[in-house]
Amino acid sequence: MDLWQRSAVVTGAASGLGAETARYLAEEGARVAVIDIDAERLQAIAEEIGAAAIPCDVSNAAAAEAALRQAREANGPARVLVHCVGRGHSRPLVSTDGPMPLDDFRQLVEVNLISTFNMMRLAADDMATLEKTSSGERGIIIFTASVSAYEAQSGEAAYAASKGGVVSMILPAARELGPLGIRVVGVAPGLFGTPTLFAIERNLDSRLARSIPFPHRFGDPAEFAMLVVHVIKNVMVNGTVLRLDGGLHR
Numbered sequence: 242m243d244l245w246q247r248s249a250v251v252t253g254a255a256s257g258l259g260a261e262t263a264r265y266l267a268e269e270g271a272r273v274a275v276i277d278i279d280a281e282r283l284q285a286i287a288e289e290i291g292a293a294a295i296p297c298d299v300s301n302a303a304a305a306e307a308a309l310r311q312a313r314e315a316n317g318p319a320r321v322l323v324h325c326v327g328r329g330h331s332r333p334l335v336s337t338d339g340p341m342p343l344d345d346f347r348q349l350v351e352v353n354l355i356s357t358f359n360m361m362r363l364a365a366d367d368m369a370t371l372e373k374t375s376s377g378e379r380g381i382i383i384f385t386a387s388v389s390a391y392e393a394q395s396g397e398a399a400y401a402a403s404k405g406g407v408v409s410m411i412l413p414a415a416r417e418l419g420p421l422g423i424r425v426v427g428v429a430p431g432l433f434g435t436p437t438l439f440a441i442e443r444n445l446d447s448r449l450a451r452s453i454p455f456p457h458r459f460g461d462p463a464e465f466a467m468l469v470v471h472v473i474k475n476v477m478v479n480g481t482v483l484r485l486d487g488g489l490h491r
């Protein structure tokens with residue numbers, strides 16, 4: 242699908258991968274609405290790229306519904322959803338403090354998995370009302386998974402489960418929404434230079450970065466955004482998860 246004047250929603254757009262994706266979509270001429278729980282940083286990005294800023298906790302059903310309504314009022318029903326909301330998590334299952342609190346896991350699943358399902362169902366409902374484009378499409382939904390869905394480290398069982406759920410829903414969702422002309426695709430980043438990663442590793446030339454086969458550095462959010470733009474434009478990409486990791490297998 243071409244992006245010129247298309248209505249597009251990017252979540253998690255106040256920071257990192259989502260912010261850069263919003264910049265790229267605006268650059269391609271899309272009418273962008275940006276969503277994030279961090280209202281202040283969201284406003285700054287929105288002003289930078291001329292997008293509609295919609296502060297929202299996307300794991301909440303009513304709030305997410307209201308946010309998509311606002312996006313629809315600003316730009317028309319979205320043909321593109323890029324869901325970048327998520328957060329990392331690394332904590333032992335068992336430590337001297339006792340077992341990992343179950344609420345830790347619950348909150349992580351709310352942010353990484355439930356928000357993904359929530360935005361998918363709401364965006365698909367909107368997309369289904371649209372006319373098909375010249376490529377026969379009504380819309381595209383792109384999720385952010387993680388290589389940790391496949392090969393997470395010790396301490397990442399909770400994070401891996403939250404991202405594994407995202408990976409698992411992509412094929413059945415693409416099968417179900419395909420007849421409506423809606424594609425569903427996941428991107429699984431390796432290690433990208435964003436605040437999420439810098440919270441655990443500040444050193445850009447660290448052993449962690451050098452463990453990536455090539456290039457020996459963290460990914461640039463622009464490289465994620467470039468792939469998202471390609472996936473939107475290439476109608477054959479559907480029902481799959483694309484790893485973007487420099488060959489990293491952790």
Ligand SMILES: NC(=O)c1ccc[n+]([C@@H]2O[C@H](COP(=O)([O-])OP(=O)(O)OC[C@H]3O[C@@H](n4cnc5c(N)ncnc54)[C@H](O)[C@@H]3O)[C@@H](O)[C@H]2O)c1
Nearest residue numbers: 253255256257258277278298299326327387432433435437
């Ligand atoms: N950076 C990496 O190396 C990496 C690797 C693999 C996967 N990912 C995934 O990529 C996605 C983006 O990560 P990032 O590195 O850009 O992180 P980031 O922290 O820079 O951005 C995430 C954004 O999501 C927002 N957010 C969190 N919870 C929210 C909620 N409930 N409602 C609305 N907004 C909310 C935050 O305010 C933040 O602006 C995440 O899903 C993350 O798990 C990142």
